[in-house]
Amino acid sequence: METQELKNAWNASEKNLENLWTLNMRCIEMVQTQKAKSKLNGLAAFKSVAIILGILYVLFLGILVYGNHFKNLYFTFSIGIIMVINIVAIAVYIKHLVLISQINFGESIINAQKKLAELQASTINITRIIWLQLPFWCTWFWSSNWINNNTANFLLTAFPIALFFAVVAVWLFKNISLQNSHKKWFRILFSTTEWTSVIKAIEFINEIDEFKKD
């Protein structure tokens, strides 16, 4: 089939679209009377829910710290750090929400789609930050009394466990990135269904980059 025949076939199909104009008119009336809503704001909705849950979680942690009256410094410090990490994550989510609202579909397809896919994939970056709280979940129950009176027990159990999780958290913080998305450990870590859309977004970013090459 030659180029002109392809174009003729394409143009011939237009005649069959005429009868769908009634539907088009109904859509125009609906959007102009604000009776229609966008179905493409799932990403913003997801981030909004994450922000609300994050704020509630930070408030809960705040109540715990306040309830402890700063009696145990290890508890206060650990929960305080966990709070700070979660506040940073919430701030990043809020920044994403602003960026989502600024996406302009009037931009070129490559630019708009890449921004959108990057925002979708950016949930991975929040995960990096969230992992940093891991070692502090192993230190909040420490006490001066335990360390001073049962030093051997502390040094052989609690301290190595916290140290191990600190190393894991820092390693994950450094290595969880879009550049490592092709690696096996990354695929295993994000293999569950809730990560499917994020993984698909990463694949789409790679597809866009490939498409841009001559």
Next chain:
Amino acid sequence: MQTDKESFSKLMQENKGIVFKVCNSYCSNKNDIEDLAQEIIYQLWKSYSSYNSEYKFTTWMYKIALNTAISFYRKVKKTRNTISFEEHLIEIEDDNNSSETNQNINLLQQFINELKELDKALMILYLEEKSYKEIAEIIGITETNVATKIGRIKEKLKQKFSTYNL
């Protein structure tokens, strides 16, 4: 505001083919086509106030329609992994067309449906006889890249057509 509504409706009337050709290329069943058409019109209306009349309306319209369609397609694809071609809304029943032409239209629609999201956008613009310069502006790649990619897709389409016509 009333003037905006009227001018928008008029521009949509003049360019109605764009919305449905894009919808028909990215969706394969009636409900999805209707949903996508509504989404595209919603996005066009939402962005209409920011449209700069110094630029060609159809270029702007293609950007919005294709960006919306690609986003919609990626969302729908997650929930429906397999879509049969038989579900296709646009049934070719025009008595004026020969059965060979109808077969070609159906094959062309099927092949376009099988292309990747970005290649599909490129092919729609090519078949709509947009210049390489305009396609490059809408897609956001260089004119040389447009020419190379269109050449490759056309070659694939020709091969598929010849396979079917054997």
